[in-house]
Amino acid sequence: MSTIVSVDTQDVRFPTSLHLDGSDAMNPDPDYSAAYVTVRTDSTDGLEGHAFVFTIGRGNDVQVAAIDALRGHFVGADVETLLSDMGGVHRALIRDSQLRWLGPEKGVMHMAIGAVVNALWDLRAKRAGQPLWQHLAGLSPEEIVSLVDFRYLTDALTPGEALQILRRAEPGRAERIADLTAVGYPAYTTSPGWLGYSDEKLDRLCRAAVADGFPLIKLKVGADVDDDVRRLRIARDAVGPDFPLAIDANQRWDVADAIRWVNTLAEFQLAWIEEPTSPDDILGHAAIAAAVAPVRVATGEHAQNRIIFKQLLQADGMQVMQIDASRVGGINENIANLLLAAKFDAPVCPHAGGVGLCEAVQHLSMFDYVAVSGTMDGRMIEYVDHLHEHFVTPTRVVGGRYQAPVAPGAGTEMWPASLDVYTWRGAHPSVTV
Amino acid sequence: MSTIVSVDTQDVRFPTSLHLDGSDAMNPDPDYSAAYVTVRTDSTDGLEGHAFVFTIGRGNDVQVAAIDALRGHFVGADVETLLSDMGGVHRALIRDSQLRWLGPEKGVMHMAIGAVVNALWDLRAKRAGQPLWQHLAGLSPEEIVSLVDFRYLTDALTPGEALQILRRAEPGRAERIADLTAVGYPAYTTSPGWLGYSDEKLDRLCRAAVADGFPLIKLKVGADVDDDVRRLRIARDAVGPDFPLAIDANQRWDVADAIRWVNTLAEFQLAWIEEPTSPDDILGHAAIAAAVAPVRVATGEHAQNRIIFKQLLQADGMQVMQIDASRVGGINENIANLLLAAKFDAPVCPHAGGVGLCEAVQHLSMFDYVAVSGTMDGRMIEYVDHLHEHFVTPTRVVGGRYQAPVAPGAGTEMWPASLDVYTWRGAHPSVTV
Numbered sequence: 058m059s060t061i062v063s064v065d066t067q068d069v070r071f072p073t074s075l076h077l078d079g080s081d082a083m084n085p086d087p088d089y090s091a092a093y094v095t096v097r098t099d100s101t102d103g104l105e106g107h108a109f110v111f112t113i114g115r116g117n118d119v120q121v122a123a124i125d126a127l128r129g130h131f132v133g134a135d136v137e138t139l140l141s142d143m144g145g146v147h148r149a150l151i152r153d154s155q156l157r158w159l160g161p162e163k164g165v166m167h168m169a170i171g172a173v174v175n176a177l178w179d180l181r182a183k184r185a186g187q188p189l190w191q192h193l194a195g196l197s198p199e200e201i202v203s204l205v206d207f208r209y210l211t212d213a214l215t216p217g218e219a220l221q222i223l224r225r226a227e228p229g230r231a232e233r234i235a236d237l238t239a240v241g242y243p244a245y246t247t248s249p250g251w252l253g254y255s256d257e258k259l260d261r262l263c264r265a266a267v268a269d270g271f272p273l274i275k276l277k278v279g280a281d282v283d284d285d286v287r288r289l290r291i292a293r294d295a296v297g298p299d300f301p302l303a304i305d306a307n308q309r310w311d312v313a314d315a316i317r318w319v320n321t322l323a324e325f326q327l328a329w330i331e332e333p334t335s336p337d338d339i340l341g342h343a344a345i346a347a348a349v350a351p352v353r354v355a356t357g358e359h360a361q362n363r364i365i366f367k368q369l370l371q372a373d374g375m376q377v378m379q380i381d382a383s384r385v386g387g388i389n390e391n392i393a394n395l396l397l398a399a400k401f402d403a404p405v406c407p408h409a410g411g412v413g414l415c416e417a418v419q420h421l422s423m424f425d426y427v428a429v430s431g432t433m434d435g436r437m438i439e440y441v442d443h444l445h446e447h448f449v450t451p452t453r454v455v456g457g458r459y460q461a462p463v464a465p466g467a468g469t470e471m472w473p474a475s476l477d478v479y480t481w482r483g484a485h486p487s488v489t490v
Numbered sequence: 491m492s493t494i495v496s497v498d499t500q501d502v503r504f505p506t507s508l509h510l511d512g513s514d515a516m517n518p519d520p521d522y523s524a525a526y527v528t529v530r531t532d533s534t535d536g537l538e539g540h541a542f543v544f545t546i547g548r549g550n551d552v553q554v555a556a557i558d559a560l561r562g563h564f565v566g567a568d569v570e571t572l573l574s575d576m577g578g579v580h581r582a583l584i585r586d587s588q589l590r591w592l593g594p595e596k597g598v599m600h601m602a603i604g605a606v607v608n609a610l611w612d613l614r615a616k617r618a619g620q621p622l623w624q625h626l627a628g629l630s631p632e633e634i635v636s637l638v639d640f641r642y643l644t645d646a647l648t649p650g651e652a653l654q655i656l657r658r659a660e661p662g663r664a665e666r667i668a669d670l671t672a673v674g675y676p677a678y679t680t681s682p683g684w685l686g687y688s689d690e691k692l693d694r695l696c697r698a699a700v701a702d703g704f705p706l707i708k709l710k711v712g713a714d715v716d717d718d719v720r721r722l723r724i725a726r727d728a729v730g731p732d733f734p735l736a737i738d739a740n741q742r743w744d745v746a747d748a749i750r751w752v753n754t755l756a757e758f759q760l761a762w763i764e765e766p767t768s769p770d771d772i773l774g775h776a777a778i779a780a781a782v783a784p785v786r787v788a789t790g791e792h793a794q795n796r797i798i799f800k801q802l803l804q805a806d807g808m809q810v811m812q813i814d815a816s817r818v819g820g821i822n823e824n825i826a827n828l829l830l831a832a833k834f835d836a837p838v839c840p841h842a843g844g845v846g847l848c849e850a851v852q853h854l855s856m857f858d859y860v861a862v863s864g865t866m867d868g869r870m871i872e873y874v875d876h877l878h879e880h881f882v883t884p885t886r887v888v889g890g891r892y893q894a895p896v897a898p899g900a901g902t903e904m905w906p907a908s909l910d911v912y913t914w915r916g917a918h919p920s921v922t923v
Binding site (some may be wrong): 083084085086087088089112113115119120122123126129153154155156157158159160161162163164165166167168169190208209211212242284308311314315334335336337339340341359361362364365367368371372466 | 546
């Protein structure tokens with residue numbers, strides 16, 4: 058028997074805007090940040106749960122306040138009771154009748170719930186002595202189904218259908234675990250394509266990405282169409298005619314703009330157009346997808362919950378699903394998203410980058426491969442080579458592939474020294490020095 | 491020339507859960523609350539701007555923190571510059587590249603933007619010496635169009651189309667202002683229909699509502715179908731066969747449940763079914779609307795922004811639009827919503843109740859009547875007789891009609907004594923006494 062003794066938060070911000078890393082058409086000056094949470098218990102094992110919500114600077118304090126508002130649900134609670142009923146914990150938070158008004162199931166409050174849920178998963182995986190992906194992949198189909206809140210999903214996916222999907226993937230789990238451990242999971246890179254980079258840097262980084270073994274490169278677009286044509290030409294020349302190039306507009310366009318702009322870029326034979334318009338616009342995505350085919354529409358990093366993903370799939374507005382580790386209500390809701398993707402046969406290519414998103418989301422893709430979709434075909438995880446050094450168990454990407462984590466936990470624990478140096482005190486350390 | 495000297499916030503909570511007023515299938519124990527904001531200037535006129543986000547208790551502190559995060563945008567700014575460009579102020583907040591990540595345009599951060607925008611409108615109307623509805627109705631079509639952010643709307647509504655709508659309503663503005671001043675605007679009542687009330691109280695309040703002149707009564711449903719049949723029978727017996735009765739499920743159902751449940755209640759010839767399912771589920775609303783016709787689907791109090799309203803109209807998932815004064819990004823975004831409704835010829839019947847929502851939203855309906863739709867046909871504003879005594883200029887509903895406000899401002903200023911007594915200090919005053 059052990060008890061949760063504290064749920065502590067920290068407002069952590071990195072001064073990334075000083076270098077234009079991460080700049081795109083909608084986010085010219087992000088300061089990659091984490092509203093970070095640590096769950097501590099009185100157990101003699103000394104294990105802690107760590108997780109965060111990723112933000113891009115201002116407002117990270119609001120996100121921290123939202124996590125703080127959940128503290129009362131946990132401090133003093135029995136650890137074993139909570140960790141043995143993660144479906145119940147998730148549902149109780151999502152359905153808190155007063156907090157629900159602040160969303161429902163979206164924005165700051167929903168992401169806060171996700172962070173706390175994820176911290177408990179980190180703790181649970183550490184107590185089991187397993188990396189999270191493997192811990193989840195060891196659950197029975199019935200246990201996995203019990204983690205999901207099917208409210209508002211049953212017109213597209215019932216618990217019975219979810220069980221069928223999971224049972225279909227049960228044979229071969231051991232082989233796929235061995236496979237993952239041997240060869241890892243495909244990564245793609247966005248590092249060459251930020252808008253703030255020079256043409257020379259774009260060319261150089263594209264060539265380096267191909268040499269490094271990445272199977273796809275993504276470029277930010279949407280600020281100026283002539284610039285986009287020039288930069289795509291540089292990238293296409295650098296990588297050759299058949300190498301997959303994708304583009305990302307970061308919600309810059311209205312529907313008609315998106316269709317016109319993407320079709321203007323048809324010569325570059327793009328693998329996908331990502332976030333062409335508002336992430337809330339199901340019907341807009343469907344209209345765009347129909348008009349720019351065979352270019353596929355990818356979205357999801359700002360999809361607020363499983364209900365949006367459900368509709369994007371129902372309306373054929375999204376051909377590539379890009380889940381994000383810290384946008385929705387935690388690992389439980391992302392399991393719902395993976396099951397929806399499997400039902401609709403859509404490849405999941407998670408959003409990552411930022412702070413710790415690579416570390417977190419790789420576990421979901423690997424769990425998907427072992428226990429849900431059972432395939433890596435057409436799947437890959439975004440990779441950006443920023444800020445990994447602040448994590449206790451950083452991602453390892455070798456030859457364009459994420460290596461399967463072996464350390465216990467969810468990968469979301471930061472070094473105490475990093476937390477200390479980058480805790481926000483009203484100015485960036487590099488500015489105050 | 492004057493300057494904004496402070497943007498102060500207060501966490502105000504009323505212990506409404508002690509009386510079961512406001513209980514429904516999803517919100518059994520709301521404590522009606524306001525994350526309240528006061529904008530003060532150094533002008534000798536002594537005028538202040540007041541507004542709030544309505545919440546139902548826990549998390550009101552998070553909502554306050556979000557408003558606090560916007561303070562830096564305003565303190566020290568020139569008042570006349572801000573108030574003369576409310577479209578620019580609104581767009582600058584919505585498009586803040588770092589805060590945007592926390593939504594975008596949804597949840598806690600978006601509602602905080604709405605509160606600050608609304609406080610500035612309150613100040614502007616007070617400085618003009620006009621009630622807000624009349625102040626807005628005195629703007630030219632071009633000025634009104636300049637208030638709206640058309641991003642993500644142009645596939646359904648362009649600025650040119652908005653201008654046409656507003657110009658069409660320009661003749662007759664003076665007559666409609668006179669008409670409003672003489673007869674007011676229709677109200678409907680939800681007071682009889684809370685789930686926590688006894689059958690005897692339901693019967694008594696229904697008869698009283700008819701006698702009071704209300705044109706429609708709404709009942710909460712969705713907890714138990716047999717209870718709903720019994721309560722609707724009591725209500726129908728009380729009001730007679732032809733009186734309009736509507737029902738509200740507060741998002742309780744999945745799509746198939748909603749269709750089955752509403753069709754089970756067909757004998758009661760309902761005016762609308764409100765919030766049958768998740769407010770995010772555009773396609774679900776469309777499926778429900780098609781299956782329960784001629785019962786109309788009403789929704790909007792939790793619609794996070796204009797993009798959701800746009801789609802509900804495009805998909806014919808909503809036949810009655812229920813805007814809310816404090817859910818979206820303020821009066822500017824609600825003007826976008828009114829223009830969308832006019833474009834699609836949907837009646838707007840705003841959500842109200844809570845704390846101060848009646849006081850706030852009446853201005854939008856009256857502005858709509860004078861300058862946008864030009865009609866009250868099929869339109870009415872929800873009315874709940876709670877907590878009006880805390881407002882400096884409370885709504886006046888007489889004979890089932892909102893009387894047109896005459897006091898300058900947006901109606902959203904609370905008495906200092908109420909703010910003081912109900913400021914949250916960790917417990918309700920009635921509990922601690």
